[in-house]
Amino acid sequence: MIPVILVISMCIFGIIKLAPGSPVGTNLDPRATPEQKAIERERLGLDDPMHIQYAKWLGRVAEGDLGKSFIYQKPVKDVIGTYLKNTFILNIPVFILAFGISIPVGIHSAVKRYSVFDNFWTVFSLIGLSLPSFFFGLLLIYTFAVKLKILPINGMIEAGSDSTGFAYALEVTKHMVLPGIVMTIGSLASYVRYTRNGMLEVIHQDYIRTARAKGLNEKVVIYKHAFRNALLPIVTLLGYSLIFLLSGSVITESIFNWPGMGRVLLESVTMRDYNLMMAIMMLYAILTLIGNLLADIGYALVDPRVKVD
Amino acid sequence: MLKTNDTAVAVDVNKAQNESIEGPWQMAWKRFRKNKLAMAGGIILILLILGAVFAPLISPYTLDHMDYTQINKPPSAQHWLGTDQLGRDYLTRMLHGSRISLQVGVFAVLISVVLGSLIGGIAGYYGGWVDNLCMRIVEIVMSFPFLPLAITVSAVVGARLPAEFKMYITMMVIGLLSWTGLARMIRGQILSLREQEFMQAAKALGLSDKRIILKHLLPNTVAYIIVSATLGMAGAIMTESALSFLGLGVAPPTPTWGNMVQNARDFYILTNRPWLWMPPGIAIFLTVMSINLLGDGLRDALDPKTK
Amino acid sequence: MSKNILEVKDLRTHFFTDKGVVKAVDGVSFNIQAGKTLCVVGESGCGKSVTSMSVMGLVSKPGKILDGSSITYMGTELTKMSDDQYRAVRGNEISMIFQEPMTSLNPVFKIGFQISEVLMLHKDMSEEQAHQRSIDLLNMVGIPRAEAIVNEYPHQLSGGMRQRVMIAMALACEPKVLVADEPTTALDVTIQAQILELMNDLKVKTNTAIMMITHDLGVVAEMADYVVVMYAGKVVEEAEVKELYATPKHPYTVGLINSIPKLDEDREVLDSIEGSVPNPLYLPEGCAFAPRCKFAVDKCRKERPELKEVKPGHKVSCFVVQEGQA
Numbered sequence: 001m002i003p004v005i006l007v008i009s010m011c012i013f014g015i016i017k018l019a020p021g022s023p024v025g026t027n028l029d030p031r032a033t034p035e036q037k038a039i040e041r042e043r044l045g046l047d048d049p050m051h052i053q054y055a056k057w058l059g060r061v062a063e064g065d066l067g068k069s070f071i072y073q074k075p076v077k078d079v080i081g082t083y084l085k086n087t088f089i090l091n092i093p094v095f096i097l098a099f100g101i102s103i104p105v106g107i108h109s110a111v112k113r114y115s116v117f118d119n120f121w122t123v124f125s126l127i128g129l130s131l132p133s134f135f136f137g138l139l140l141i142y143t144f145a146v147k148l149k150i151l152p153i154n155g156m157i158e159a160g161s162d163s164t165g166f167a168y169a170l171e172v173t174k175h176m177v178l179p180g181i182v183m184t185i186g187s188l189a190s191y192v193r194y195t196r197n198g199m200l201e202v203i204h205q206d207y208i209r210t211a212r213a214k215g216l217n218e219k220v221v222i223y224k225h226a227f228r229n230a231l232l233p234i235v236t237l238l239g240y241s242l243i244f245l246l247s248g249s250v251i252t253e254s255i256f257n258w259p260g261m262g263r264v265l266l267e268s269v270t271m272r273d274y275n276l277m278m279a280i281m282m283l284y285a286i287l288t289l290i291g292n293l294l295a296d297i298g299y300a301l302v303d304p305r306v307k308v309d
Numbered sequence: 310m311l312k313t314n315d316t317a318v319a320v321d322v323n324k325a326q327n328e329s330i331e332g333p334w335q336m337a338w339k340r341f342r343k344n345k346l347a348m349a350g351g352i353i354l355i356l357l358i359l360g361a362v363f364a365p366l367i368s369p370y371t372l373d374h375m376d377y378t379q380i381n382k383p384p385s386a387q388h389w390l391g392t393d394q395l396g397r398d399y400l401t402r403m404l405h406g407s408r409i410s411l412q413v414g415v416f417a418v419l420i421s422v423v424l425g426s427l428i429g430g431i432a433g434y435y436g437g438w439v440d441n442l443c444m445r446i447v448e449i450v451m452s453f454p455f456l457p458l459a460i461t462v463s464a465v466v467g468a469r470l471p472a473e474f475k476m477y478i479t480m481m482v483i484g485l486l487s488w489t490g491l492a493r494m495i496r497g498q499i500l501s502l503r504e505q506e507f508m509q510a511a512k513a514l515g516l517s518d519k520r521i522i523l524k525h526l527l528p529n530t531v532a533y534i535i536v537s538a539t540l541g542m543a544g545a546i547m548t549e550s551a552l553s554f555l556g557l558g559v560a561p562p563t564p565t566w567g568n569m570v571q572n573a574r575d576f577y578i579l580t581n582r583p584w585l586w587m588p589p590g591i592a593i594f595l596t597v598m599s600i601n602l603l604g605d606g607l608r609d610a611l612d613p614k615t616k
Numbered sequence: 617m618s619k620n621i622l623e624v625k626d627l628r629t630h631f632f633t634d635k636g637v638v639k640a641v642d643g644v645s646f647n648i649q650a651g652k653t654l655c656v657v658g659e660s661g662c663g664k665s666v667t668s669m670s671v672m673g674l675v676s677k678p679g680k681i682l683d684g685s686s687i688t689y690m691g692t693e694l695t696k697m698s699d700d701q702y703r704a705v706r707g708n709e710i711s712m713i714f715q716e717p718m719t720s721l722n723p724v725f726k727i728g729f730q731i732s733e734v735l736m737l738h739k740d741m742s743e744e745q746a747h748q749r750s751i752d753l754l755n756m757v758g759i760p761r762a763e764a765i766v767n768e769y770p771h772q773l774s775g776g777m778r779q780r781v782m783i784a785m786a787l788a789c790e791p792k793v794l795v796a797d798e799p800t801t802a803l804d805v806t807i808q809a810q811i812l813e814l815m816n817d818l819k820v821k822t823n824t825a826i827m828m829i830t831h832d833l834g835v836v837a838e839m840a841d842y843v844v845v846m847y848a849g850k851v852v853e854e855a856e857v858k859e860l861y862a863t864p865k866h867p868y869t870v871g872l873i874n875s876i877p878k879l880d881e882d883r884e885v886l887d888s889i890e891g892s893v894p895n896p897l898y899l900p901e902g903c904a905f906a907p908r909c910k911f912a913v914d915k916c917r918k919e920r921p922e923l924k925e926v927k928p929g930h931k932v933s934c935f936v937v938q939e940g941q942a
Contacts, residue, residue: 004445004449011449015461015462015465018466018469019464126598126601126602126605130594130597130598132547132551134550134551135594138570138579138586138590142583146579207719207720207722207723209714209720212674213714214737215708215737215738225722228722228725229723229724262457265461266460269461269464272468281453281461284457284458285453288454303723303724
């Protein structure tokens with residue numbers, strides 16, 4: 001895994017270096033003299049050969065120095081720390097809802113294939129997968145926030161609010177509803193299909209026929225014998241959804257102006273805050289790898305045929 | 310070993326039933342035709358493509374025709390979808406927008422299918438260190454979440470090149486980041502096909518390598534490629550619209566449905582001029598949905614086991 | 617004559633598909649006696665598997681056992697039972713083992729658990745009792761190191777071992793009937809011989825009746841007390857095993873038995889039956905075997921023959937045999 005991370009860091013470094021504009025301009029006052037600019041170039045090591053620059057950067061990162069954010073004029077670490085929290089606040093309920101709904105629905109759809117229930121969710125998935133999340137978000141804002149005025153338009157809390165404790169939690173929850181709906185429906189659309197397919201594959205296996213031949217109750221056959229096997233693909237989905245949700249929230253956070261990592265990434269990209277950009281991309285990459293690792297571990301735990309190595 | 314006599318060949322006596330033998334493609338087409346939703350999706354898609362191809366002919370106005378007396382007008386008899394802030398007819402922009410969106414979708418998918426098939430095919434066929442190298446590359450590309458990476462690369466590359474190139478940048482970015490799934494699938498297919506009995510049979514019959522690849526391996530992967538390409542196009546169109554919406558894809562004045570929805574970022578437009586952002590959003594939705602229906606139908610027709 | 621444990625009368629199981637009605641089992645009758653083995657023989661598609669699933673009550677949509685069919689176990693009419701009642705019988709009084717041992721065991725549960733489950737369900741045993749009994753059962757079916765195997769998973773065992781586990785599972789509750797659907801078809805010949813020998817030994821020990829489905833006449837010769845030959849959903853001949861091999865009467869049975877190569881013959885060409893099994897959606901009028909039959913006459917193509925006794929204990933369904941002695 002370590003070599004992969006190294007190569008990824010090289011790629012990120014390379015991509016950022018491709019970008020126009022230089023950190024000198026962003027770090028200094030535009031009225032700086034050429035001598036001041038030269039000193040800054042020296043300090044940032046911009047005239048060093050590329051691999052030296054990379055090594056220096058990597059060294060700094062290893063020590064925990066992610067540089068300073070030009071937009072926020074604070075250490076990148078602090079910026080990420082603050083806003084990552086908010087992304088989790090939004091994503092965790094979505095995660096729980098999405099899996100809490102899709103697993104039972106998937107099981108029931110598979111067992112009662114082609115029933116009205118199953119057909120409804122098939123249509124639901126189709127629509128959910130085809131509707132662009134940004135458009136869906138706009139429609140929700142238009143309907144509930146503007147026309148019906150029952151939910152806030154955007155942000156995580158009311159502008160200028162200083163509520164604390166329970167009132168604060170209530171405010172955040174209200175603001176979470178619309179973006180939460182957008183993200184939950186988007187994930188449900190694919191998760192339901194995935195669990196349904198996983199369950200369908202299992203239900204037609206020979207060992208389910210054996211379970212029935214043993215005289216077992218149908219509920220036991222489905223929820224114990226079948227589901228335990230369908231758990232295998234579900235566990236891998238759980239692992240992958242870590243990064244799936246995190247990256248999916250980029251658009252949602254942008255539309256709803258939710259102060260999370262996704263919105264910060266967009267800001268850093270449009271305003272060329274390179275330190276921030278690099279750090280966030282590295283973070284995403286590492287989270288992806290962690291998610292994959294979790295998926296693998298989960299799979300090994302649940303499937304006795306897999307040896308842990 | 311007992312010799313068998315020529316006359317000991319079994320005679321098929323079931324002529325009364327007149328069962329015709331169908332090839333796999335005919336069977337697939339039959340299955341597909343029965344799927345009404347998939348057919349509907351296909352027809353809608355064809356209509357959309359025709360609309361895009363003939364957009365300049367069927368648009369009521371030209372793309373850059375600006376009528377300063379008709380700024381920000383809601384839909385009317387003169388302008389079926391209203392006008393925007395520069396007095397341009399919105400229906401015209403929508404039709405031209407479909408050209409861009411579909412073009413980007415098609416070319417992005419082409420790039421990813423070619424890349425994916427090549428890399429997957431090479432990895433599967435040659436094995437060894439070639440396979441290892443290819444799979445490491447796949448792993449690295451897949452280590453990034455798609456959208457953030459697309460955003461970053463689009464922004465970085467887009468800033469270096471003039472605005473006319475943005476469409477091509479978007480195509481390339483989407484294409485270059487979406488090939489990994491297909492590569493893995495094709496590699497897997499080729500690996501398993503290599504071991505299968507019909508391959509050994511082909512070799513035992515003395516068929517050459519080239520014939521084996523062309524006539525036996527490839528047709529089995531073509532089904533995957535078709536389905537992957539179709540569903541990939543839906544994804545590409547979604548991604549292009551998202552990138553354009555965020556300002557990182559195709560930029561105005563070139564219309565694409567994504568950057569037309571971008572108008573809604575202006576709160577006043579969101580609230581008061583729905584004709585400026587709802588039609589393009591609905592258009593994206595209908596397009597992606599019909600492609601998904603088509604793709605699902607193709608998948609079910611070509612490989613009924615996965616229903 | 618021992619009593620009939622299982623009586624099947626006029627069983628009809630049809631599948632109502634959107635392509636038409638498939639009459640998989642179309643009027644099948646036979647009886648099974650305690651401690652005896654009945655072999656149901658026939659080619660693929662003749663309806664023998666569906667017959668066994670019908671007896672177990674495991675026929676699912678679009679299949680349906682038609683009214684008028686009767687399956688009686690120890691005097692109780694199974695076709696009229698509720699789901700709950702049938703479940704009490706399955707795995708307990710009538711058990712089944714299947715053809716594919718590699719996929720018939722649940723890969724995520726331990727061997728011991730899969731056997732214990734049946735004991736705890738039907739015999740109300742506690743976990744420890746069931747666990748101990750599972751070990752005994754594994755010993756009974758000849759699995760070495762039973763104490764260790766009981767905690768292992770199916771993927772750690774070979775096909776032959778897995779089939780032994782299936783047998784242990786099926787016999788756990790001491791059923792009176794064991795339905796075996798081609799239990800050795802997927803196994804190597806030497807393992808096949810071992811499994812069949814095991815089944816015969818157990819049959820003697822536990823006095824379980826066996827209903828064995830097979831297409832292999834060698835298996836029939838080794839296992840059967842009584843044979844039922846099926847073709848296109850119907851019984852075409854039934855007799856005691858020695859009688860059947862000595863004097864097969866139905867042209868189909870004759871064809872089957874003649875097609876086996878015999879050591880003491882010197883032939884260059886094997887006999888085979890011309891043609892192939894009819895498509896169950898398009899069964900011909902008259903006798904289903906007529907299109908392939910060397911002896912068929914006009915009547916055979918127009919009317920359907922019925923199963924009639926032509927010798928004591930030997931029934932055939934064929935006009936040519938019934939009306940003149942072939």
